[in-house]
Amino acid sequence: MAEDFERLSEIRAEDVADLCLGSVFLATGGGGDPYVNKLLTEAALRTHGPVAMVSPGSLADGAWVLPLGEVGAPTVSLEQLPVGDEPLTALTRYEAATGRTVSHLIPFEVGGANSVLPLVAAAARGLPVVDGDGMGRALPEAQMMTFAIAGVAPTPAVAVDYLGNGVTFDTASVDDYERQVRHLAMAMGGMIFTAEHGMSGAQARDCVVPDTLSFAVALGRLLRSRRGEARALLTELQALFAPSIYGVVRHLYTGKVVDIDRRISGGFDVGEATVAPVQGVGEPLTVAIRNEYLLARSGGRVLASVPDLIIVVDSETCAPINSERLGYGQRVTVIGVGCPPHYRTDAALRVVAPRCFGFDHDYVPLEDLAAG
Amino acid sequence: MAEDFERLSEIRAEDVADLCLGSVFLATGGGGDPYVNKLLTEAALRTHGPVAMVSPGSLADGAWVLPLGEVGAPTVSLEQLPVGDEPLTALTRYEAATGRTVSHLIPFEVGGANSVLPLVAAAARGLPVVDGDGMGRALPEAQMMTFAIAGVAPTPAVAVDYLGNGVTFDTASVDDYERQVRHLAMAMGGMIFTAEHGMSGAQARDCVVPDTLSFAVALGRLLRSRRGEARALLTELQALFAPSIYGVVRHLYTGKVVDIDRRISGGFDVGEATVAPVQGVGEPLTVAIRNEYLLARSGGRVLASVPDLIIVVDSETCAPINSERLGYGQRVTVIGVGCPPHYRTDAALRVVAPRCFGFDHDYVPLEDLAAG
Numbered sequence: 124m125a126e127d128f129e130r131l132s133e134i135r136a137e138d139v140a141d142l143c144l145g146s147v148f149l150a151t152g153g154g155g156d157p158y159v160n161k162l163l164t165e166a167a168l169r170t171h172g173p174v175a176m177v178s179p180g181s182l183a184d185g186a187w188v189l190p191l192g193e194v195g196a197p198t199v200s201l202e203q204l205p206v207g208d209e210p211l212t213a214l215t216r217y218e219a220a221t222g223r224t225v226s227h228l229i230p231f232e233v234g235g236a237n238s239v240l241p242l243v244a245a246a247a248r249g250l251p252v253v254d255g256d257g258m259g260r261a262l263p264e265a266q267m268m269t270f271a272i273a274g275v276a277p278t279p280a281v282a283v284d285y286l287g288n289g290v291t292f293d294t295a296s297v298d299d300y301e302r303q304v305r306h307l308a309m310a311m312g313g314m315i316f317t318a319e320h321g322m323s324g325a326q327a328r329d330c331v332v333p334d335t336l337s338f339a340v341a342l343g344r345l346l347r348s349r350r351g352e353a354r355a356l357l358t359e360l361q362a363l364f365a366p367s368i369y370g371v372v373r374h375l376y377t378g379k380v381v382d383i384d385r386r387i388s389g390g391f392d393v394g395e396a397t398v399a400p401v402q403g404v405g406e407p408l409t410v411a412i413r414n415e416y417l418l419a420r421s422g423g424r425v426l427a428s429v430p431d432l433i434i435v436v437d438s439e440t441c442a443p444i445n446s447e448r449l450g451y452g453q454r455v456t457v458i459g460v461g462c463p464p465h466y467r468t469d470a471a472l473r474v475v476a477p478r479c480f481g482f483d484h485d486y487v488p489l490e491d492l493a494a495g
Numbered sequence: 496m497a498e499d500f501e502r503l504s505e506i507r508a509e510d511v512a513d514l515c516l517g518s519v520f521l522a523t524g525g526g527g528d529p530y531v532n533k534l535l536t537e538a539a540l541r542t543h544g545p546v547a548m549v550s551p552g553s554l555a556d557g558a559w560v561l562p563l564g565e566v567g568a569p570t571v572s573l574e575q576l577p578v579g580d581e582p583l584t585a586l587t588r589y590e591a592a593t594g595r596t597v598s599h600l601i602p603f604e605v606g607g608a609n610s611v612l613p614l615v616a617a618a619a620r621g622l623p624v625v626d627g628d629g630m631g632r633a634l635p636e637a638q639m640m641t642f643a644i645a646g647v648a649p650t651p652a653v654a655v656d657y658l659g660n661g662v663t664f665d666t667a668s669v670d671d672y673e674r675q676v677r678h679l680a681m682a683m684g685g686m687i688f689t690a691e692h693g694m695s696g697a698q699a700r701d702c703v704v705p706d707t708l709s710f711a712v713a714l715g716r717l718l719r720s721r722r723g724e725a726r727a728l729l730t731e732l733q734a735l736f737a738p739s740i741y742g743v744v745r746h747l748y749t750g751k752v753v754d755i756d757r758r759i760s761g762g763f764d765v766g767e768a769t770v771a772p773v774q775g776v777g778e779p780l781t782v783a784i785r786n787e788y789l790l791a792r793s794g795g796r797v798l799a800s801v802p803d804l805i806i807v808v809d810s811e812t813c814a815p816i817n818s819e820r821l822g823y824g825q826r827v828t829v830i831g832v833g834c835p836p837h838y839r840t841d842a843a844l845r846v847v848a849p850r851c852f853g854f855d856h857d858y859v860p861l862e863d864l865a866a867g
């Protein structure tokens with residue numbers, strides 16, 4: 124049962140659906156709906172062939188690794204479709220602005236649309252991607268990336284919008300950069316593409332959350348093969364996650380969505396979902412949202428909190444549900460997963476603990492909390 | 496009485512106080528308080544010598560004229576002081592980002608701080624400034640500059656903040672650019688410096704509002720020489736303005752400020768001031784503010800509206816009062832001045848008429864409105 128997942132040496136068009144499905148699970152509600160970007164990525168890989176994938180541990184010191192993805196309120200991407208050339212435009216503008224030649228691309232986060240966007244540019248340019256990402260999940264802000272926590276400078280960075288407009292940043296502090304890019308996302312239609320936190324191979328070896336793209340494909344494959352009652356899936360999820368960087372998987376709640384309060388505020392999707400028993404009575408579960416699912420509470424107790432992963436899956440199909448897709452009446456199973464060890468350091472918890480999101484709770488690891 | 500004002504061939508340190516005083520008058524409440532920038536500019540001109548000033552009509556086709564100034568909520572500049580090198584940093588970054596050599600600098604607007612900021616960079620680099628600006632007054636948004644109305648592209652543009660952070664824009668539409676730069680001002684401390692709307696000498700000859708820096712010096716000199724009852728000043732103001740591009744000067748109201756509602760919203764100072772008779776009763780005057788004084792109403796009638804100029808001066812000292820300095824109890828005289836003809840074209844009124852600021856009024860030129 125504790126057999127390890129396969130590390131892939133390339134991503135083929137046929138892998139993209141599983142990569143997206145697994146990524147939406149790991150995105151814990153955020154990261155953007157991958158549907159359109161899945162189609163774009165499959166088309167790019169069919170046109171240009173598979174994209175080579177390298178382990179972060181094998182990166183040469185002199186490599187230059189560029190994280191690439193979209194920033195904004197995921198809800199926007201449901202209505203405003205990309206042209207398709209934004210990732211390549213961001214890469215090209217980054218190279219023009221910096222004079223650097225990029226050797227590898229990498230996602231910000233293994234989350235929804237952001238897992239596959241670097242593949243679109245990588246395929247078009249024949250570049251490899253790094254098997255990993257900067258979060259091992261999805262989180263809403265730039266300073267929460269392991270790249271930033273490790274001290275990689277956020278800029279030079281470029282942002283492009285759907286209209287072909289471009290902005291270049293030269294900003295020392297990642298907090299300043301996050302505020303600038305967030306305000307700019309609001310000014311540029313609610314969703315922009317950025318290339319930022321470029322780093323050497325030596326830096327990347329140190330801070331990339333490893334193997335998460337391969338893991339997402341394996342996870343997507345498992346989810347796809349188990350369309351059925353979600354509780355039965357738990358054992359298999361536990362077997363897949365236990366030997367991984369994530370570790371613990373825990374069932375938090377099963378019920379139906381009885382209330383959802385969601386709005387776009389400050390460039391984020393913000394809100395709260397309430398899940399109650401399908402039949403009978405019982406304490407409801409509330410899940411706080413800021414793009415991602417961040418805090419699950421029931422009966423006055425915290426069942427799981429950021430930086431650990433909180434995942435909402437459809438109880439029938441086992442498909443993970445992004446926060447912008449969550450709706451009244453859905454039958455859902457809520458699952459907690461331990462976060463990668465990258466987020467349990469003091470330096471990381473200073474930017475990703477529940478208090479960083481305005482919650483009045485200290486972080487307690489999922490495995491140390493009383494079970495739901 | 497209709498003697499014309501002197502066109503200056505240079506700006507000396509001794510002219511800066513008058514330039515600032517005249518500019519605050521023409522800024523109609525906006526443009527930022529010039530106090531700190533006056534000191535910075537005087538110091539720069541004492542260190543580097545006078546800045547040469549050339550008439551826009553004398554610009555060669557191949558000149559490259561760069562508008563430079565600050566963007567944001569003027570209130571911020573009362574509390575957050577600049578380092579002093581921002582104008583030069585903006586110029587240097589503009590040249591680095593574009594590869595262009597700038598031959599002349601020019602203010603966005605003849606208004607408060609923005610009149611003198613280009614002089615700081617011009618003095619340090621030994622560049623001349625153009626005697627003119629892009630508004631002939633102050634107005635809150637980029638698309639309202641005569642440069643933009645004439646079709647000059649807003650970008651490449653650079654923005655710098657007080658921390659040395661820089662952002663470069665490549666945006667086709669001036670409306671998109673204004674939205675981006677405004678959001679960025681909010682993200683970068685409320686006030687930023689930009690260099691934008693760079694243009695050839697041929698373009699500048701076509702769209703610069705001419706001679707406004709010389710005019711501001713002459714106006715400042717007049718205001719300074721007439722510390723006393725403001726009504727007595729009116730005749731002299733009329734004599735100075737009548738032969739100029741502004742034309743009509745009209746007394747709108749004399750009273751005291753009895754209410755001021757002012758907040759920072761969306762990167763602007765927004766609010767309304769109410770002026771009532773000092774003694775006795777009478778219809779009060781309300782002045783709507785969006786950085787600048789935009790609409791003066793009394794008894795249900797519009798007395799003056801943007802793009803014409805509305806100026807509030809201290810009834811004792813004749814000193815014009817910026818909107819962020821306006822306070823309860825001040826004895827003030829409110830004056831209307833016709834706008835430069837640049838703003839009475841259909842193309843200009845599409846972006847500067849009262850409806851562009853959310854007022855339910857068509858523009859009626861000051862001289863066609865019934866007198867207060």
